[in-house]
Amino acid sequence: MLRRLIIFIFCFLLGLVLGLGGPWVWWLDREAGQRFAERQWTQNSRVFARPLELYNGRVISLDDLLVELDAAGIRPGHPGQVGRFSQRGQALDIHLPGFVFADGPQPAIRIGLGVVDGRVQGLARADSGNAGLVRVPPAELGALLPIDDSERTLVALADFPPLLVAGVQAVEDRSFKHHRGLDPRGLMRAAWTNFRHGQVVQGGSTITQQLVKNLFLSPDRSLVRKFNEAVMALSLERRYDKALILEAYLNEVYLGQDGPNAIHGFGRASEYYFGLPIQALAPEQIALLIGMVRGASWYHPVRNPERALSRRDRVLDMFLETGLIDAATHADSRGRSLDVNIQRQRRDQRYGAFLDLVARQLRQDYRERDLSGTGLRVHTTLSPSAQRRAERALTEGLVKVERQPGELQGAIILLEPASGEIRALVGDRQPDRRGFNRALDARRQVGSVIKPFVYLLALAQPDRFHLVSTLRDAPLSIPVAGSEPWQPRNYDGASHGDVALMEALARSLNQATVALGLEVGLTPLFRLLRQLGVEPGKDPHPSAFLGAIDLSPLQVAQLYQPLAAEGYNTALRAINQVTDAGGSELARYPMRIRPIRDREALALLDFALREAVTSGTAASLSWRLPADIGARGKTGTTNDRRDAWFVGYTRDWLGVVWTGRDDNAPAAISGSATALPIWAELFSGLPVSSGARPWPEGIDWYWIDWPSPLLASEDCAGARALPFIADSQPGLYSACMNAADPPSGNRRWWQR
């Protein structure tokens, strides 16, 4: 009877186990396979600077090159190691990490070069000696809109250092290559070791089991979970190959917290703890991270340094035991300190203002959902060295001119005019502070910065105006519907009578400019601004001729771009290309240019803005700059000295500087005394190429009895050679001309 009962109970339990357990195992198996296949780590969209191109003759200062290397994560050290460089005087030996560029990958290479007189020389590869053109991998500027609470930098298995891949196996799961997900012998060994030490010093879980636990299961320790873990581990091993499992593990393993965010994977951990890409880690650094797998918080190198150090040394011992490192390396590594360099602040902060613009330009083309979490790689136009210079110029410049510390704010935009690519952007005098981005969002009156466009409209009518047309600088009163008549005054309070058009612009005379503005019209001015890509608002008041229009520094930069780019308009860009996490192209933002119709008028305007720098309101540039860099520019100061602007350009760069108070109160500042010195400080450090601006066809040069609109000859006292759109030159001769010596007319520029 009892026996039958026992048999019955046994059969019942067996049936229960088979009936419930069978489907349960089947379900676990299916689940593990599916979920592993579908797993998609949310990965931050990563943003990169423009890569620095190196070639012989490239203009760059040694300081800037070092800034670029630092930004790219390449540190001083032994260049035998990837990601390190050494310096001897002006000679550098650099081991560049590999990078997948838009037009193909560049493997890690070691190069040597010198910087002599501000130019790269003797560029050579350590392997072949030959190097025409080499790119420094771009600096990573930060991540876009992180949405979840984990941080990852995915790394492909092949890109992990071999010591890390082998080391993880040596420490965590020595028979990983051979087992099928579970390792009974390892389990036994662990149990024995733990028994001997009287505490848990070794885990018996295989790498596969740990991965399963991390990916799918809750962290509680129970028999049911152990069972599930084992089934799913067997299942993964049956379905996927070892390399895939190991790669997933290396990218998934938990390695600590960065504030509220969990750090997953060795890629991100390397960046967080050492500020280095994983490929650049030394053996003792790899050992530290591997040691932390056992307990990222227990072995935390900052909170528990002693425990971390002894764990690291234990890992180094295991490296030696398994033959991964030799005795010399082992001794050397053990002798080193922990040397962590936590990059608590993600780089987003540093380049926050620029990333702001990148995010806005991306949002025009992508949905928010696609932008975050899918691991886009955004290749931008920023130059870290130019950015550094711009930040310093603003911060230090404001300190020099403000009445009380912290009173003034400012913004800088720096770009390459021909391509419209933005190289630097500063939106706050404290560049790492996030918040109001003045470069994009401060809409302030532009003052005289608008004047060149009034003059451009005039010069585009060569039958009416040229550079020596006479303008009247005198008091004037303009009736305005519904309010008092408007009576513009000059900056110095005086009126200057008859002046040449070019002089009126160079000296920024208000009354002469308004008189000219009334000739060319307010509607055409607004139409021109719109054509150049800027919306000036809807309220056309004649004070707009003097810049009573609110624009952001970015908009001002857009207005001046075609002027600086010799007559070719292009949209300002912060992004070159967007790829997915694997490097395939999703979007490209190519250089697109549009010729401005009145390129001749633009060339004359350029000449006049050169005059502003040599003898007008911006004349102080000549002593503020170390050399003549061929600058052209325009100052701007608004009513009650609330805003100070300087917009200036050379053949290579266009820079906009704005300063003022956030509350828009009078600040006792001016374009020439406040904004211009900041611009000069920035531009005195930028690389310059020499050479003259090409004149468009259809420009002729004439000797003029300056400042009268009369033809003269070279021999006349004070005569100047000026450019004219063909057939627009004055028709009258100066009295200094001898009737017996008629002007030769139509003299071309080399005859000046």
Added chain:
Amino acid sequence: MIAFRSLILALAVLTLLAACATTQAPAPVEDRSQAGHRSPVEEVRASAPEEAGGLQVFPLRNPAVDELIRGAEQAESVGDLDRAAVLLERAIRIEPRDPELLQNMAEIRLAQSDWEQAEAQASRSFDVGPRVGELCQRNWRTIALARERTGRHEDAHRARERLQACRVEPPPRF
């Protein structure tokens, strides 16, 4: 840049010489019958050597962009115009005023039927280029074609006229 300075010098000398020339040699008339069989890019390039008899100016080039140009040519030869454009853009970023690079880019745009950019890049190439010789002819032939394709026949006609002026006879040598 040294290259640019010597280009300017070459230009100055040339323009001087051009001013000395009293008569302009008649330029050969376009063979329109053939144009229909060629792709636009072929038309721009192929007719150039026929007219290469005049004075030529070859600006010095930054050797660093050579490998990019070769890469672009190779990509173009296998029909990968996108890649050719990417490589040329990289080269132009290094040398923004190299007229040859800009004209090459114009021709890639032509092959991509991007008429607007073909015209704009060719026009920029002309502005910064020697404004005589073969490059000048390629500039204006590109501009003319782009204008024709966008239905601006009068503008295209003006471009063909300007094309004739690219040919400058070399000064007699003694």
